[in-house]
Amino acid sequence: MEAKIKALREQMEEALGRVQSKAELDAFWQAYLSKKGSVTGLMKELGNVPKEDRPAVGKLINEFKNYAEQRYQEVRQKMEEKDLELRNQSEQVDITMPAKKRPAGTLHPITITKNEMIDVFSGMGFEVFEGPEIEDDDHNFSRLNVPKNHPARDMQDTFYLSEDIVLRTHTSPGQIRVMDAKKPPIKVLVPGRVFRSDSDATHSPMFYQMEGLVVDKHITLCDLQGMLDEFVKKIFGDSVKTRLRPSYFPFTEPSVEVDVSCFACGGEGCSLCKGTGWIEVLGGGIVHHKVLENCGVDPNVYSGLAFGIGIERIAMLKYGINNIGLFYENDLRFLKQFQN
Numbered sequence: 001m002e003a004k005i006k007a008l009r010e011q012m013e014e015a016l017g018r019v020q021s022k023a024e025l026d027a028f029w030q031a032y033l034s035k036k037g038s039v040t041g042l043m044k045e046l047g048n049v050p051k052e053d054r055p056a057v058g059k060l061i062n063e064f065k066n067y068a069e070q071r072y073q074e075v076r077q078k079m080e081e082k083d084l085e086l087r088n089q090s091e092q093v094d095i096t097m098p099a100k101k102r103p104a105g106t107l108h109p110i111t112i113t114k115n116e117m118i119d120v121f122s123g124m125g126f127e128v129f130e131g132p133e134i135e136d137d138d139h140n141f142s143r144l145n146v147p148k149n150h151p152a153r154d155m156q157d158t159f160y161l162s163e164d165i166v167l168r169t170h171t172s173p174g175q176i177r178v179m180d181a182k183k184p185p186i187k188v189l190v191p192g193r194v195f196r197s198d199s200d201a202t203h204s205p206m207f208y209q210m211e212g213l214v215v216d217k218h219i220t221l222c223d224l225q226g227m228l229d230e231f232v233k234k235i236f237g238d239s240v241k242t243r244l245r246p247s248y249f250p251f252t253e254p255s256v257e258v259d260v261s262c263f264a265c266g267g268e269g270c271s272l273c274k275g276t277g278w279i280e281v282l283g284g285g286i287v288h289h290k291v292l293e294n295c296g297v298d299p300n301v302y303s304g305l306a307f308g309i310g311i312e313r314i315a316m317l318k319y320g321i322n323n324i325g326l327f328y329e330n331d332l333r334f335l336k337q338f339q340n
């Protein structure tokens with residue numbers, strides 16, 4: 001029996017040495033240590049041993065069985081440790097690796113320009129007011145001194161929603177709404193979308209304007225020029241000058257068109273200013289006394305100035321954009337250039 005145990009032990013060690021995987025280890029357990037296994041089977045042979053030797057042999061078998069069990073556990077534990085190590089290695093996270101970038105969106109160039117304009121004017125004490133994009137004829141035209149059948153209505157190609165309702169053609173109805181809502185002194189900006197049936201490289205059927213309105217005692221054209229001087233310097237640079245040219249709007253008298261000296265060529269004449277040295281940027285003037293009256297403001301006590309700036313125009317000049325359509329196409333290659 002002792003010889004048998006010894007042989008089995010050698011055989012078992014050899015088998016255990018060959019074990020590579022969990023499955024093989026399980027097979028080993030089945031072959032040697034399960035109920036039907038050969039180590040367990042030794043006990044069954046105890047009956048063949050002479051009675052007086054049985055206690056000693058039984059002890060030997062038991063020892064061997066414990067030993068075999070212990071060896072099996074050792075190998076199993078080593079295998080599990082190795083598995084864990086492999087898993088730790090494969091699941092390792094390199095904390096020094098740069099993180100995946102999440103691309104952040106940017107503000108739209110119109111929004112950037114609008115914010116910048118509001119910033120400049122709020123430094124002069126302007127508040128922001130917004131009116132509706134769908135307007136009635138009264139606010140968009142009549143109370144701005146553009147009565148029905150007035151030829152000045154042809155200055156803007158209007159989208160009519162019904163006979164009396166339009167998509168606002170300018171932000172000037174904001175002037176009426178502000179004067180209806182509050183008494184002078186007034187100093188407001190009205191930014192927003194406006195609509196005209198017009199479309200080419202520099203015109204879009206929808207675009208943005210920013211209206212300015214100041215109503216107080218003793219407001220003159222000098223105040224308008226002073227404010228706009230300051231505005232263009234902040235937007236286009238300190239060396240840029242303004243020039244007022246006489247113009248016509250039904251709601252201002254006198255009316256002016258404001259040019260800035262060309263910041264590309266410094267006034268010598270180039271393709272941007274079409275050789276003139278000046279670039280037109282906005283319209284404005286002294287609020288017509290009829291408009292003040294239409295809003296219950298006494299023109300003998302108060303006077304006002306107003307201006308309307310095309311936001312796209314400012315952005316196009318500022319960033320050197322030659323097609324207004326680019327603003328509305330949402331092409332990321334275009335939009336990504338305006339990181340602020």
Ligand code: PHE
Pocket residue numbers: 169170171172211249252283284285306307308309
């Ligand atoms: N509303 C005019 C336009 O859209 C601009 C303007 C505003 C002119 C205020 C004078 C005063 O062309």
